[in-house]
Amino acid sequence: MTPNRYINYFLIIVLITLVIYFGRKVYREIFPGDYPMVTPTAESKFIFGENEIIVKLSATTKNGNIIVYTYGPDGNFYGMLKPIKDLSITIRKGDNADFMVQVYGREIGETSFMKKMDRYIRKVGMYDLLIEAVEKKWNYGVQNCLYPICTRCTDGCKSVVSTSNLPLVMSVMDNGEIKPVFRKGRCPRCGKCIIWCPSGVIQKEKQPWEK
Amino acid sequence: MKKINIFLFTAIVFYLGFIGARAFFSGYPFSLICYNCKSCDSICVIGIDPQGFMAASVADDPDIYIYVTNYRIYAGEAEKLDPDMIIQCNDKKIKVSAALNEGLISRDTEIITYKMKAKDAAKVCIECAACERVCPVKLPILDVIKGLKNPGREKSL
Amino acid sequence: MTVSGVVALIIFFGTILASLKGWISQRLFPMQVALLIASLLIVIIGFALGERANPSVIITGTFLHPITATIAGFILAGALKSAGAFEAASAWIRKLQNSYLGVPFAVIVLMNIPTLLAMPCGRVWVSPLIPVALALSFDIAAKTGDRKMPVIIVSGLVINAAASCGPSLIGGIGLIGEGMGRYPSGSFSDHMQFAIMFMTAFAMIFSKYIYSETVSERMFDVESSEEVKDMSEHGTFSLLLFVTVIVATIIIKPAIPIQAILLCTTLFIMIIAKLGLDDLMRGIILHPLTAMISGFIAAGVLSMFGGFDVLVYLLGFISEHTPLGYVGVSVILIYIPILLPLPCGRIIAVSLIPGVLMFGEHIAQMAAIPRIQEVMIVSFILAGAASCGPSPLGGIGSIGEGRLRLKKSTGMFLSLSVFLAVPVAAFSVSAIGLSSESFSRGFLLEAVITGVVTGMITSYITTKKAFHPGGIAGGLVTSLLMLVL
Structure with missing residues (x-):
């Protein structure tokens, strides 16, 4: 086998590799259309009880779920996905946060999810955190956007x-x-x-x- | 004895062909490609095991049970969806109908699911496509989910 | 826990044990047939006990990925053989043997290739590498007079390949644990890779000092007297193409199934080397394929009647009501994959990971050491991934046994090497922890220690000199490359 043939074969292999690599890139697809708009979250009213918090909503969402969030003592965003029933959500003692998002001013950092399969890696009780948020005037509420889940x-x-x-x-x-x-x-x-x-x-x- | 052995060996080979045929009849032959690596499982916040959708396609059966380990639902709704749905109740995995009959929960109790039918799991899926993003072979999992959600499509599965 | 589940579990275990012990004659009922009959029996008893069962569970329990990967691997191996790639590889390895680095370097690198370039199923590597390993081992045997060399090298390669689906980042079993346990992607990989290097070394030691059978004289004479063929142009190219494609797949991780990549490579080799379909068919061995499928069917039936649920229930019961406690049962749980070696570790991994997580959490809480759960899951996955090596139900080991024409099962000592390597992974996780970051001080230290120790073992077994520079260099090169790839 002459060295030239080796080079040719090698070039073929490199070419195939490059085709595979660049073939993965998603093509750019642009066409003029409408600008997107973010719809506001439904109005909510939090009613704090001894063992549960009931959130009354003015409207439901497309998939019947909504995120209840509150900020924690570390300044991070804690949330859980809750089902809506008769335009209300119930947060009970023992309901734990599904995720935590690091927040720096307007910017957001890393997200961590609290559950592995059917058990929690870290338990953050949403009921207690919401009560603390009211006392310490941290932000809390509901949001229709499913970030960071989606x-x-x-x-x-x-x-x-x-x-x-x-x-x-x-x-x-x-x-x-x-x-x-x-x-x-x-x-x-x-x-x-x-x-x-x-x-x-x-x-x-x-x-x-x-x- | 030899004849029995030959028959059973042939049956094994046919079984493999049968699985391939089932996947084609389901309309999602790409489900045969699934690596069963569960990369998708780690990313789903509501705890759905999207590989289960692929399994449902291969078996051409939307009624197989798959993991959905973190979906909150009211017990009444869960019972309406499927009385045999398995839920997590006091650290136990139990059928929702059994939990209601034993008085462990009421229909207004919000429960967390454990296993449900693939077609029901598709209904509760929020279609965030995180599973597709992490799939090493980029399987169009959302197509199967949409197919399971759509009653017309469901018939062919 | 259901009665049918208990019955299913007893029949399943009974069949495997009876086949292994020879109580069921393999001439009368091969393992595949025995398993199918056992499955049928479980179904009949299950229905007689009034169980409602969904046959689709059997289909969903049949994982196609290892089956198709095996077929693609066999086809490619057939093409490589016909194109003369193995002759080319053997010639290169002979050159390497005669270099300063010598035999130990060639052996340790060859045996660790499956884990170094980990594929989603170890069977992809076994088929093409066994002929090369055979050529190398017969060469060494001829020089040193150690007739056990083919068994030693093939066993090392087989267990390495079997366990290699554990650390594979392109759809390996490790990803199942990471996925279900919600651990960072790729965080199990390095721990498992180093433990597999030890596993390979242990398999070599056991096959040399415990396993009694050697390759038959006739086969020895045939292989040794084979003339050394010249490197053909097509052979060299095919080998080069194969290695390049695999390395590129590992680095680029294209969203293309590995089976498709292998088939395209085969097609390319066919065109270049002008091969026909008959050449490809040469590589296909039906026995492991049929055994694997019958194993899946049996496991599916077991799952359909709640056999795995019974297993988890029994473990829970034993941990609460016997002196073994949770710690003792956890150790048993970790080793269940090798106690119940199925043709693919995925079956047991998917069925028992929830149980492992549960036990792991329980012990972590008891001992107040959260890392215990991580240790348990990595150990369990490694045992699961490697379990297809010693599996008599069409495991990777049976490919090696078939090629060496061995009469005695290698399962026992392969299981023993897995048994000893699992604590290595456990120790690694407990010392370093889980992280996707490979280039930490802990990992570098572990790589160096693993490379040196396994290199010395390989050197001693192949040349009777523990401090052979080739063995140590080979070990270090392999272990450090594992951090990179």
Whole structure:
């Protein structure tokens, strides 16, 4: 076998590897459409009882679940996914948080999930934390966006926009909710976040004549 | 004896073909590719084991039980969905109907699930697609979930 | 706990034991047939006891991934053999043997390839590597006069390949534990890889000093008298292509099933080396495939009638009502995969991981050491992944036994090597902890110790010199590469 043949064979292998590698990249898909809009969470009223907290909602959500959140003594965001029944949610003693998100001002850090299979790695009682949040005036409430459980909008955005500076970022609101925020100038209006959002929080921006 | 052995060996080979055929009839032949690695299981916050959806496709049976270990639901609704659904109650895994009959819970009690039918698990799935994102072979798991959710599609599964 | 579950468990264990002990004649009823008949018996008794059962559970209990990976591996091995890739590999290894690094370097690197480039199923590696291992071992045997060398090297390779699906980051069994236990992805990998290096060394020691059978004289004469063929152009290329594809798959981790990658590689080799379908068929061995499928069917039936639930219940009962307690039962639980060696560790892993997590948490709370749960799950997964090595139900070991034409089962000493290697993984996790970060001081130290110790063992077994530079260098290169890959 001559060295030239070796080189040729090697080049073929390199070529195949490169085709496989670049074949994985998602194509860029942009078309003009509507800007996305984030719908506000339903109004909520927390009624604190001795062993349970009842949250009355003004409306339900698309999938019948909503996130109840509160901030903890470490300044982080603790939340749990709760089912809605007759426009109300009940938080009992013994209900533990499903996840924790590190929060730095408006920015968010790492997320950790509290459960492994059917048991908790770390138990953070939501009832006690909510009572403490009221006393110490930390933010608490409900949010219709399922972040950090769901990150479909950012995933959709990443599949279209190849730069790291995305037009869609998750941000902390004044009331402590974590929701997507759009930068219109950078948004390609591809509609992916609207289609992919499973909770219906991101919708098509209504035009003046549609309002 | 030789004939019995030959028959059973042939049956084994046919069984393999039968599984392949079932997966094709379910409409989701890609489920045959699943590595059973459970990468998807670690990412689902409501504790669904998405590999179970793949198993349901391979078996062409939406009624097989799969893990859903962290979904909160009212006992009454769970019973309505499937009385045989397995729930977590006082550190025990018990059928929701049994827990209600024994008086461990009432229909208004919010419970956490443990195992439920694949078609019911698809209904409670929030479609965040985290499972698809972590799948090493990028299986379109959401397609199966949508198929199980849709009653028309369910018939073919 | 149901009566049918207890009956199912007894029949299942009974059948395996009877087949292993020879109470059921293998000539009359091969293992596959015995398992199918046992499954049928369980079903009949289950229905007679009025159990409602869903046959789909059997199908869902049949994991196709290891079956298809085995078929793809066999087909590729057939293509590589016909193209002359094994001759090329043997020639390269001969060159390596004659170099300064010598035999121990060649042996330790060859045996650890499956774990180094870990595939989702070890069977992918076994089929192509056994011919190379055989060539190498017959060569060494001819030089040193140690007729056990083929058994030693093939056993090391077999147990290494069997356990390699544990640390594989592309769909290995380790991911099941990480997934179900919610641990960081890839955090089990390094701990398991180093323990597998020890497992391989233990298998070598046991096959040399405990296992009594050697390869038959006839086979020895045939293999030794085979003329050394020249490296063919196609053979070299096929080998190069195969290794490149595997390395690229490990590094890039493409979202393509490994089976498809292997088949495409086979197709490419077929075109280059002008091979026909007959050449591919040469590599296929039906016995492990049929044994694996019948094992899956039996395990599915066991699961359908609650056999695994009974097992977990029994363990809970023993831990509460006997002096063994939770600690004793946890040790048994960790070793259940090798006590009940099924054709694929995935069956037992999926069925028993909830039980392991439960026991792990209980002991962690009792001892107030949270890391115990991590130690238990990694140990259990390693035992589970390696259990297909000693499994008589079409495990990877049976491929090795078949190729060496051995009459006596190698299961016992392969199980023993798994038994001793599991504490290595446990110690590693307890000392370093679980992390996806490979380049910590702890891991580097562990890599060096593992490399040196396993290198010395390999050197001693192959050359009777523990401090052979080739063995130590080979061990170090392998263990450090495991941190990188």
